[in-house]
Amino acid sequence: EVQLVQSGAEVKKPGESLKISCKGSGYSFSTSWIGWVRQMPGKGLEWMGFIYPGDADTRYSPSFQGQVTISADKSITTAYLQWSSLKASDTAVYYCARLGYCSRGTCYAFDAWGQGTMVTVSS
């Protein structure tokens, strides 16, 4: 069974740094793209970026480029999302998800999701 287990809720102050995690199991972690999706309170889904753990190839949404860093450690089958300086507007639930549906060599749909990590940034 494919599973993605995310780290727990975080409460931080503006300006602080943060790294949240997503541990994959039940599939070949190195050969599946892992994406991150933001959901602000009461709002829709926003794609942030994804990473291919096998070679660390990373793609970012233009909206999030330079705002966050996505990384992965394939030796422990874990992906990460980090911020160097949080803002109140980063308050949201963050989901990791596996881009597991592929067609003609292009993987395009998230078929497994983590449970979400709630990040609250408040002074």
Added chain:
Amino acid sequence: EIVLTQSPGTLSLSPGERATLSCRTSQSVSSSYLVWYQQKPGQAPRLLIYGASSRASGIPDRFSGSGSGTDFTLTISRLEPEDFAVYYCQYYGNSLLTFGGGTKVEIK
């Protein structure tokens, strides 16, 4: 960048009724990469439809997807109580992934 516009924003229906949700793209896209998800309160999204019309594993056949070009539709033939949720379309192209704004299907 392709923009996905979902309508209506909210659909108020009764159990047993048919739900028709629309997803319009800002330019013609390949239906191969058009996807639908369901999200219930407090839960992660769940994949419903991939490739515009193929049901994901375990998805009941009352859910169906159709469309091409710029117009795509998710249809729920007869609403069950567990179908009241928010539905998102999503497209992947040119290394960019975009979600629509969502349609909430609520109990009338």
